[in-house]
Amino acid sequence: MDTHARTQPSTPAAHPTGVHHLIGQHARQHPGAPAVREAVTGRELSYGDLWDLAGDLAARLTDAGLRPGDACGIALDRGAHLVVAVLAAARAGAFYVPLDLDAPAQRSAAQLADAAARFVVTASGDGRAAAVAPDLPRIEAVRTAGTAAPDHGRTGHDAGGHDAGGDDPLYVNFTSGTSGRPKAVLVPHRAVLRLVDEPTYCTLRPGTRVANVANPAFDATTFEIWATLAARGTVVVMPSVAATGLDRWLDLLRAEGVAAMFLTTSLFHMIAQERPGALGTLETLLVGGEALSPEAARRVLAAGGPDRLVNVYGPTETTTFATYHDLDAEKLRDLVRAPIGGAIQHTELRVLGPDLAPVPDGDRGELAIGGPGVALGYLGRPELTAERFTTLPDAAGDGVFYRTGDLVRRLPDGSLEIFGRLDRQVKIRGFRVELEEVERAAVATGLATAAVVEKTGEGAAAVLVGFVLPAGDRHAPARTVTELQTALAGELPGYMLPTRWTVLDAIPLGPTGKADRDALLALDRPDTPDTPAAASASDAASAPSASDAASVSDAPDPGDGPAPQDGDPATEVRRLWREVLEVAEARDEDNFIEAGGNSILAIQLAGRVNEAVSADLGPADVLLATDLADLTEKVLHSATARR
Known part of the structure; x- marks a missing residue:
C-alpha cells in the first residue's frame, strides 16, 4: 500500500x-x-x-x-x-x-x-x-x-483485537480534489488518540451524552463516536433535522438529555435565527465549518445559551479539530469576525510566508498545522502528499505540518483570525468543494467544451453557479443545461451541483488570458426562469464534515425571524417563500431547489410556515414539492386538517 x-x-x-x-x-x-x-x-x-x-x-x-x-x-x-x-x-x-x-x-x-x-x-x-x-x-x-451467537472466548471483553501501532491507518475520509478526483485522506490511530486525549475544546466525562448528527462519511463523526467512547460517554444517534423538522428535533435533543454536540455553522445560524433559546440545555456546543457570525452567537447566548459555546476549526487532514475558541458575551461584544482561536491539545500552529518561514505576529500568512493529529497523507497520491504535507523544524527536531491553504493572522492575545483561501476551495453549508473538480466533471460529460463554476451568497443561502460553453447545439440552452445537470447528478453529490447555469457563446477573458470571473458573475441571473436546478432532494441529508477549513468570508448576520401572521395561508406561504429564499418573485411554477433552496432553508421555511398558519409541514414536504403551487396545496391541506 x-x-x-x-x-x-x-x-x-x-x-x-x-x-x-x-x-x-x-x-x-x-x-x-x-x-x-x-x-x-x-x-x-x-x-x-x-x-x-x-x-x-x-x-x-x-x-x-x-x-x-x-x-x-x-x-x-x-x-x-x-x-x-x-x-x-x-x-x-x-x-x-x-x-x-x-x-x-x-x-x-x-x-x-x-x-x-x-x-x-x-x-x-x-x-x-x-x-x-x-x-x-x-x-x-x-x-x-x-x-x-458470538463466540465469547474469542470476542469477549479480554480479546482486545489487533495491537495497532500509532501510524497504522484507522479510516479514510474523502475530500474534494482539484483534479476532478476526490482525495483520500488517510488518518492513523495516533491522530484520533490526539483528538480524544483530555480534549481542551469540549468537556467530556463518563456518562456525557454526545449527539451523533454528522453524515458517516465526514470527519465530525470522528469526534462524535471516538471522543465520546474514549471518555466512556454515550453516543446518542439523532435523526437529521430535515427528516423531523426543527421543533421536533429540538424536543428530541432535550428529551434525550444531550449534553454536548457539534453543529455545522449553517445549521447553527439557522437555529440562532429561528429558535435562539433552544440550545440552553447543552453543556458544550461546538460550531464549525464556515465563518461564524458573532451576532448569531450573541443571540444564542443572550437567550440563555449552552454553558460553553466553542468555535472550532480543522481540515480533515488534521483530524477533525485543530483550533478552538471559547465564546462568551464579553469576547463577543465588539467582534465583527469570530477568531478560530488557539491550538487544541497536542497540536502546533504556524503562520507562514511564501518561503515557509514564520511571519511576524499580526501579519497574514498561510496556516500550517503540526503534531500527531496530522494525517498520513493522501492514499496513493504521493505528489499531492508532498505538496501539502511538509517537514518543518519543531521542538522535537523535524515534524510534518499540513499546509492548509487558509490565510490567517495571529492576534495580540495569541488566537488566530482567518480571512480566506489562497486557492479556489469554497465551503457550501459546511461541505468542502474544490471548484475545479466541478468544472472538470462538467467537461468530462462531453456536453461542454469549457465550464467555470463560482460560489455566490453566504451562509445557508450560499450556492454554486456555473457558466458553460456547450459542445453541442448552442441554440438550445435549456436542453444543454438539462442534459448537463442529469449527467452531473450521476457523478457528484448534491452539494457540489450548481444551482443554475448560464450558457455562453464564449468565455470572457481577463488581462492574463484566464476566465474573467467577475464578468461571469455579472451575467448570473438568479431570477431567470429557464435555469434548471442542479441540486436534488439528497441535499436534505445531514450536513457533514463541518469541521473543515472556514469559509472565505463572514456569514451574514441573522435577523429577528418572522412574527406569526394571521393572513391567508396561500399568501403567507408565498411571502415566506420570498423571505427565506431572498427572491423578489414567487411564481406558482417555481421549484424550491431551482430557486436556490437547500435542506437548511427547507427547515427554515417549514418552521416559519407552521408558525404562521398553524400547519404541520416538514422539511421533506418542502424539498419534495413539485413547485410552489404544490407546496401551497400541502400547506392548505395540513392547516385544514389541524383545525
Whole structure:
C-alpha cells in the first residue's frame, strides 16, 4: 500500500497505540455503562454489548479474509450498527472507508476502488451496498436473528483485537480534489488518540451524552463516536433535522438529555435565527465549518445559551479539530469576525510566508498545522502528499505540518483570525468543494467544451453557479443545461451541483488570458426562469464534515425571524417563500431547489410556515414539492386538517 506516510510524534505514553483499546478497557471495567443509544428507536447498547458485537463482526471479517492494513468499506447510515462497524474494523486491524449513502453510487464505488477495499459492511436487507460495490463481498454489521451467537472466548471483553501501532491507518475520509478526483485522506490511530486525549475544546466525562448528527462519511463523526467512547460517554444517534423538522428535533435533543454536540455553522445560524433559546440545555456546543457570525452567537447566548459555546476549526487532514475558541458575551461584544482561536491539545500552529518561514505576529500568512493529529497523507497520491504535507523544524527536531491553504493572522492575545483561501476551495453549508473538480466533471460529460463554476451568497443561502460553453447545439440552452445537470447528478453529490447555469457563446477573458470571473458573475441571473436546478432532494441529508477549513468570508448576520401572521395561508406561504429564499418573485411554477433552496432553508421555511398558519409541514414536504403551487396545496391541506 503506497500511503507515503510521514512519521509523527507519538501520542502520550499513558495511552495504548490503538484507539479501540480504550473502549476495550471500558467494556472490561464498566460493561453495563451505556455506550450507544438511538434516539428514534430507543435501541441501546452497553459497552459490554458494543464490545461483543464488534468482536463478533471483527472475527467474521477476519475469517472472510480481511487482514491488518486492509481497507473495509462501511455502507451504513447513522446508528448503533455504524458504531459497531467502525470498532470492529479497528479490532481487525483494518482501516474503514465510510460511505455517503446519499452520494451517487458511481462516486462511492470509485472511493472504494481508490482505497482498494476488500469488503463492505452493510445492514441486513439494505440494497444500497450492492449498488456501490456489486463485486465486493458484503458482511452484515450485526448477525440477523437466528444465526450463531458470538463466540465469547474469542470476542469477549479480554480479546482486545489487533495491537495497532500509532501510524497504522484507522479510516479514510474523502475530500474534494482539484483534479476532478476526490482525495483520500488517510488518518492513523495516533491522530484520533490526539483528538480524544483530555480534549481542551469540549468537556467530556463518563456518562456525557454526545449527539451523533454528522453524515458517516465526514470527519465530525470522528469526534462524535471516538471522543465520546474514549471518555466512556454515550453516543446518542439523532435523526437529521430535515427528516423531523426543527421543533421536533429540538424536543428530541432535550428529551434525550444531550449534553454536548457539534453543529455545522449553517445549521447553527439557522437555529440562532429561528429558535435562539433552544440550545440552553447543552453543556458544550461546538460550531464549525464556515465563518461564524458573532451576532448569531450573541443571540444564542443572550437567550440563555449552552454553558460553553466553542468555535472550532480543522481540515480533515488534521483530524477533525485543530483550533478552538471559547465564546462568551464579553469576547463577543465588539467582534465583527469570530477568531478560530488557539491550538487544541497536542497540536502546533504556524503562520507562514511564501518561503515557509514564520511571519511576524499580526501579519497574514498561510496556516500550517503540526503534531500527531496530522494525517498520513493522501492514499496513493504521493505528489499531492508532498505538496501539502511538509517537514518543518519543531521542538522535537523535524515534524510534518499540513499546509492548509487558509490565510490567517495571529492576534495580540495569541488566537488566530482567518480571512480566506489562497486557492479556489469554497465551503457550501459546511461541505468542502474544490471548484475545479466541478468544472472538470462538467467537461468530462462531453456536453461542454469549457465550464467555470463560482460560489455566490453566504451562509445557508450560499450556492454554486456555473457558466458553460456547450459542445453541442448552442441554440438550445435549456436542453444543454438539462442534459448537463442529469449527467452531473450521476457523478457528484448534491452539494457540489450548481444551482443554475448560464450558457455562453464564449468565455470572457481577463488581462492574463484566464476566465474573467467577475464578468461571469455579472451575467448570473438568479431570477431567470429557464435555469434548471442542479441540486436534488439528497441535499436534505445531514450536513457533514463541518469541521473543515472556514469559509472565505463572514456569514451574514441573522435577523429577528418572522412574527406569526394571521393572513391567508396561500399568501403567507408565498411571502415566506420570498423571505427565506431572498427572491423578489414567487411564481406558482417555481421549484424550491431551482430557486436556490437547500435542506437548511427547507427547515427554515417549514418552521416559519407552521408558525404562521398553524400547519404541520416538514422539511421533506418542502424539498419534495413539485413547485410552489404544490407546496401551497400541502400547506392548505395540513392547516385544514389541524383545525
